[in-house]
Amino acid sequence: MMVGSAMQWVSGVLSTITVEPVMLVDGACKEAMLIYTENVQMNKICSVKLGYSPEVCANLTAHPQESVNVQREFSLFAFYNSILMSIPPLIFILFMGAWSDKYGRKISLLVTMCGHMIYAAGYLVSHWQTTWPVELLYPITFFDALGGSNVGIISATTSYISDITNEKQRTSRMIVANSLWYLGGPVGTLVAAVMIKHVGYHLPLAMALVAYVAATVYIVIYVKESHGPFAGKNSHAQESAPPQKVTIVKMLADFFNWRRVAESFKTAFKRRDGNLRAILITVIIANSIRRLARGFFMYQFVRHVLHWDATDYGYWISYRNFLAAFGSLFLVPLCSKILNIKDTLLIIMGALSIVSEYACYGMVGGVAQTFLMWLGPAVSIISNAYIIAFRSMSTKLVTSQEKGRISAVMAALNGLMPMAGYAIYSPIYYYTVDTFPATQFFFGAILNLMVMIAFIGIEVSNAAVIHTNDDAEKGKKDDTSKSVPDEPKLNKLPVTLTPLSRSASLPSGRCASWIPKGSRQPPSRNEPTVWYSNALTDSELTASEVGGSYSTKTNLPTVFYWPNISNLSLRFGHVDNFEVTLSDRNDYKRLQMRYTWHQANLAQIKLSRTLDSPW
Template identity: 25%
Template sequence: MCNIIQKMRTLITVEPVMFLYMTGTFLLTPAYQQLILFKVCGEMYSENTEVCADLQNHQEESTAVQSKASYIMLIYMSVVSLLSVIPAIFLGSWSDRAGRKLGMCIPSIFSAVSGGLFIAIAELPEIGVYWTIVNAAIIGISGSHVAVFLSVFSYLADISDGSALTTRIGIAEAMIYFGGTVGFLLGGTLLQYYSFTHAFGVFCGCHILAVIYVICWLKESKHHQDQEKVLQGVAESILEEKHSLSLAMYAKRTFSCIVKRRAAQDRLKLYLLVLCMLLVNLANTGEQSLTLMFVTYPPRSFNNEKYGEFTATRMLLSGFSLLGVFPLLLRYVGEMILAKVSCLLRIGAFILMAFSTNIWMVFLVAVVNAAGGFAPAVIRSICSRIVGPNEQGAMFSLLASVETLCILVGGAIFNGLYPITLASFPGMSFIVMAAFIIITLILIQWVSEMPTTHPPLIINEA
């Protein structure tokens, strides 16, 4: 029995953590947005409750509510994004020394606390809508999804060798899509047929389960005192152990991960791969920001139900591709070839979306885009193999921080471009996204022509 449990712990590690966290995250998004709309309407029209009960049939009031709510939502997203980068920079290098589990637990603990506050905001009329910004700060200071991503991918780098790492990162990426599908559908159902309290209660439950799983099931991937004898940078580690490490020193270790000298062209390769992640996530942010508006705009004219079907289809296809097709293809095709094919299909999906005029063309985008997650998985894996075993957390914290900053930068770019081109060519923003991926494809080709020289990973079976 012990041998069976040990084997299960080797096969099933951080994937459930990613699934539970992303389920809660995607469940929270429509819930907090609807709560903000509900509270704003209640505060603006407290003396006329009929307006909020049937807001869609009050055009002027609806416009006023949405304008103020969108402003609050922008503040909410900005607070979460900006605050989450700061602790992640320290957590990455800190986890390289102390372990990965705490980085998975802290965001879920803080999220569960924020879920309780969300319930209070929903249930108590005297609590104003701006208390949601306090919740954004609570989630942000814990590191949010940035901390979870860097901890999960660093954990996988600790326990996987070069041949299996790309596959395991792909499976972890698949959990993002599966969690997104479940969270999106579950959140819609709870809000439609139950209440805010039920939705935020399930959100809390997801994060509590994630913490219990990490504590009770996961074995720490980094046994610090054993590995210090064999990891690179022994002399530096001994010297730093004599002094108490300040936050500034942890931040320095994180940034030094990307600027330090490396063998052959590995430093240039790392720069190019980080730039690839920047471009990919700018395109992803634009897609997430504009798809709803674009598909509801004539001649596509999607309703909420049709948009939900499209989103669920896209996430499921992407998740199954990463979980089943990607590991199978890696047995017969090189990972860089898969990354380039992924970029080509992603470019085709954006162009098809830009020129789509009906429902079947939009749903075809979901099919063409199914392999879109291959490239980020390959990029993460190569970055992990370039840096040393004691730099995994620092490197993944940089990647996760880049992804988070892309939410703000990409949102500003595409939300500014879309209204300008709406009258002439509504799909222009998707052409720009395709251009970003074309540049990514060129950079990946450049990286694939560089010699492969990276330090060996030390395997620690969890």
């Protein structure tokens, strides 16, 4: 019996696996390729560009001046390479994000993986051709960036998981997927370090290429489209539009639609209730600063200061990535779910941990301080809370229809940061490499300190009270508020609905409804009302929205009574230009499609809408 239950549980777990293996493989190959590519680049700079002998290039630690020259040339190459790493992903994400909302996520995943395959194959061939100049690596970077590179895979998998999960499942699935991506890092770097030491670079690069090919085949065969015209009748295609005929020409025309880019940035900067716009802009800027503050010349630093080779660095980066993955897989869920720590506090904790980490690296001046390199990752074990909290917080500040757009904006700006980072860090490292090469870490610590101070200000001013509650958007099949008691209290408070023009009765308007628990039949106005409901089901609401028509079955009472409860949920079938004002704005949370206010004494709600035609 127990064996059967265990097998059933295992089968259930396996059935939920979708893009997680892709995240694991991509995380491992990404970190492994980082070691491979930087060594290939430096070897070509040393032997081809500067013309040093193989003996000198193989033992730069014994030739200080040659080592400094190689480091400086590498910093310049890295800057120009970063431009190619940043601009194409920016364009890809801004267009592909909105495009995939219509046509599905699978194509986006495949395009990104094809870019990764070209990248691995290009470096493999370039390493074989020892006389090729380092500049030939630029087009290899360009083809990878054209598919979105790292921001492309993160954006596509995040959107895919959002499509196939409800709100309760989403957070845990996101944490698992992101943790596997980070966990793949130490696996990849450890394997890379061992293989470089024993077999050189050719076989590891070939293995990375094979791994990318395997991940691409897995996507084609096992990952089902989540929505859109290619979704078919699979289990993940919930609330998708009916299958429609599409052509390559139409898909390309929809992809190169500049209005999508404009809409994405309008979403980021449009006016919102209270100070939500200011907080959202702060989140976007702070997330970009977080990426900008990353140390871009870590490998060059340890080679020059600590005389590490690729194997030594591989062991250290494996240790660092393992601690980061452990923190995101166990400590971040502990803080957010069990201890109920808010997003703002998670950001403060993450920023503080990175400041401490960079302070450790900044005090490394030679081999005697090597222990600080191993202490740094330990003090920053919670640093990934930073990243997860930014993603979570940004989606809570916008409506459901805007989540894809705001994610695209953040991912696009994130993709620009390598270029901006190299533009800043390259001159810093270029002019300090022979005097105080750890300067870069203090600069990064200052940037993270600025982010920490900004969010301390938000927390102290109570501007982020909106983030103390869970996202009110329920799952696609679960639209019932779980926190409303079955037997409401008898003390009742009046709730008044006042539209802009005429009565709240909507015989020809767009559908609006209270979500009931149990029966969907509207109660009598004279009853102590807990619910008022539209007769439509959620699937009917969705179908009417997709088809461009709207329900006519709604008839809201102008005044009715609501018990004194702690959770109030509203459901609107279509909510462009929808605003809600409360008589008491001390603690509420605004979300598209479903709105929840945690109000001890809700006195009055005024609803106003801008429609194509008056009510």
